[in-house]
Amino acid sequence: MATGRTHRPATRSRGIPEATVARLPLYLRALTALSERSVPTVSSEELAAAAGVNSAKLRKDFSYLGSYGTRGVGYDVEYLVYQISRELGLTQDWPVVIVGIGNLGAALANYGGFASRGFRVAALIDADPAMAGKPVAGIPVQHTDELEKIIDDNGVSIGVIATPAGAAQQVCDRLVAAGVTSILNFAPTVLSVPDGVDVRKVDLSIELQILAFHEQRKAGEEAAGEPGAVPLAPKESGKGPDGDVPAVMPA
Amino acid sequence: MATGRTHRPATRSRGIPEATVARLPLYLRALTALSERSVPTVSSEELAAAAGVNSAKLRKDFSYLGSYGTRGVGYDVEYLVYQISRELGLTQDWPVVIVGIGNLGAALANYGGFASRGFRVAALIDADPAMAGKPVAGIPVQHTDELEKIIDDNGVSIGVIATPAGAAQQVCDRLVAAGVTSILNFAPTVLSVPDGVDVRKVDLSIELQILAFHEQRKAGEEAAGEPGAVPLAPKESGKGPDGDVPAVMPA
DNA sequence: CACTGTGAAACCGTTCACAGCG
DNA sequence: CGCTGTGAACGGTTTCACAGTG
Numbered sequence: 240m241a242t243g244r245t246h247r248p249a250t251r252s253r254g255i256p257e258a259t260v261a262r263l264p265l266y267l268r269a270l271t272a273l274s275e276r277s278v279p280t281v282s283s284e285e286l287a288a289a290a291g292v293n294s295a296k297l298r299k300d301f302s303y304l305g306s307y308g309t310r311g312v313g314y315d316v317e318y319l320v321y322q323i324s325r326e327l328g329l330t331q332d333w334p335v336v337i338v339g340i341g342n343l344g345a346a347l348a349n350y351g352g353f354a355s356r357g358f359r360v361a362a363l364i365d366a367d368p369a370m371a372g373k374p375v376a377g378i379p380v381q382h383t384d385e386l387e388k389i390i391d392d393n394g395v396s397i398g399v400i401a402t403p404a405g406a407a408q409q410v411c412d413r414l415v416a417a418g419v420t421s422i423l424n425f426a427p428t429v430l431s432v433p434d435g436v437d438v439r440k441v442d443l444s445i446e447l448q449i450l451a452f453h454e455q456r457k458a459g460e461e462a463a464g465e466p467g468a469v470p471l472a473p474k475e476s477g478k479g480p481d482g483d484v485p486a487v488m489p490a
Numbered sequence: 491m492a493t494g495r496t497h498r499p500a501t502r503s504r505g506i507p508e509a510t511v512a513r514l515p516l517y518l519r520a521l522t523a524l525s526e527r528s529v530p531t532v533s534s535e536e537l538a539a540a541a542g543v544n545s546a547k548l549r550k551d552f553s554y555l556g557s558y559g560t561r562g563v564g565y566d567v568e569y570l571v572y573q574i575s576r577e578l579g580l581t582q583d584w585p586v587v588i589v590g591i592g593n594l595g596a597a598l599a600n601y602g603g604f605a606s607r608g609f610r611v612a613a614l615i616d617a618d619p620a621m622a623g624k625p626v627a628g629i630p631v632q633h634t635d636e637l638e639k640i641i642d643d644n645g646v647s648i649g650v651i652a653t654p655a656g657a658a659q660q661v662c663d664r665l666v667a668a669g670v671t672s673i674l675n676f677a678p679t680v681l682s683v684p685d686g687v688d689v690r691k692v693d694l695s696i697e698l699q700i701l702a703f704h705e706q707r708k709a710g711e712e713a714a715g716e717p718g719a720v721p722l723a724p725k726e727s728g729k730g731p732d733g734d735v736p737a738v739m740p741a
Numbered sequence: 742c743a744c745t746g747t748g749a750a751a752c753c754g755t756t757c758a759c760a761g762c763g
Numbered sequence: 764c765g766c767t768g769t770g771a772a773c774g775g776t777t778t779c780a781c782a783g784t785g
Contacts, residue, residue: 256754257754258754264696265696290680291680298768299769309762310768312765313766342596346596352678352694353694356699358695358702397705427519441697446692447586447648447674448518448580449511449690509775533744549746549747553745559744559745561743562743563743564743744784747781750780752776753776754774755772755773755774756773759771762765
């Protein structure tokens with residue numbers, strides 16, 4: 240994802256597969272809902288349905304954590320909530336800083352899901368001096384100058400970047416230099432980070448583009464081989480790399 | 491992801507692998523940047539670095555699109571931009587509706603990346619009557635009552651859900667009933683949709699939880715087998731599913 | 742000669758199917 | 764008997780290494 244190594248080789252001896260890790264939060268959410276309704280146990284089938292996966296996958300996933308179920312019965316909801324929380328490291332509180340308090344940064348600061356489980360917004364940081372001191376989601380925005388001090392004082396190891404693309408790498412470098420080792424990047428840029436720093440990327444326009452691809456597929460399919468509509472241009476025909484480049488390019 | 495089938499089996503005869511599709515937007519962005527700097531050609535090595543992947547993967551990816559490179563030289567930037575745009579369906583304009591104009595919805599409406607490449611925000615929809623008529627990002631918010639009419643009038647096939655979790659499934663059902671076949675879901679819920687509808691999910695708290703997992707790993711590792719600090723609870727010891735359930739559970 | 746395009750190998754993730762256990 | 768836990772089969776993805784070509 241980033242140029243430097245992004246997440247370690249995933250081949251730690253006792254490692255849980257990445258794909259499984261990515262689903263644990265899903266299970267945890269479903270379990271928490273059950274817990275709130277005081278449901279004592281679930282079968283893999285029921286829980287899988289609630290989490291939107293199939294039961295075989297869920298059982299395999301849980302098998303990496305240990306044998307936490309009871310054959311013939313299912314899983315103890317409370318117990319699993321605890322085990323998964325612990326595995327994810329949510330039994331401790333992670334202080335998080337958000338850098339870039341524009342529309343998105345403000346939305347993130349206000350997002351309830353942050354504060355609720357294991358995360359605490361330790362500070363909001365923005366480069367605009369006019370923002371400094373203004374409270375967003377009840378937290379006063381601080382100026383970028385303070386970044387290193389904030390990271391250090393609060394022992395922050397997770398940073399969220401919600402700046403414009405142009406500023407992202409620079410902010411990233413400062414976060415990393417100050418000791419942050421996990422970054423959630425909302426800016427549409429590839430970040431490069433040193434070994435040992437994890438970057439996850441959330442990119443709205445990429446998600447839309449993937450949807451558009453499938454959408455186009457559907458359209459092309461339902462009227463397969465029809466003239467008009469989506470011009471499913473020659474796939475194998477024009478191989479010559481230049482000469483007849485259509486003058487498209489939106490801008 | 492969702493309960494109903496989410497994306498088709500990916501085994502369309504001439505299909506481009508999902509993993510490749512997910513990277514095309516990345517390549518496109520890197521290429522667009524090169525194009526703006528009037529760079530005429532790139533090697534797979536250079537482009538791969540810019541996109542944050544390795545060159546073998548990039549070449550394999552491009553090989554699914556056809557033979558668009560020149561051996562000994564590289565790829566023609568303009569030509570590739572066009573080919574990838576076409577493959578992703580971005581040579582047409584996709585009208586998109588955003589439902590739920592809270593902090594996040596507003597951020598999305600203002601997000602430049604939406605409008606810039608192939609997407610147009612056709613309407614903003616919110617359930618709060620007080621919002622109706624108020625412009626956000628220059629577009630007046632419309633009431634949920636109008637949803638079906640808006641979808642229909644604008645020929646919208648892509649919807650973005652930025653409502654609270656509780657409203658998401660209901661909004662989703664209405665979008666689908668009105669003809670939307672691709673959904674980008676920001677609400678922290680599993681959506682169930684009928685066959686043929688694609689759902690992609692963006693979940694902030696899940697991303698953070700995945701980072702927390704790796705973060706905890708790092709902490710446990712650098713002081714392996716030390717007392718104090720992160721209590722790396724017994725991994726293989728307590729197997730008995732109940733009896734000694736720690737009374738944790740944050741709420 | 743440098744770089745693409747691609748078979749083949751290695752790897753990872755998912756699904757199947759059933760043995761094993763409460 | 765019902766449901767978990769898991770080895771084995773499968774399919775997709777990444778990486779390797781090099782033949783092929785402008």
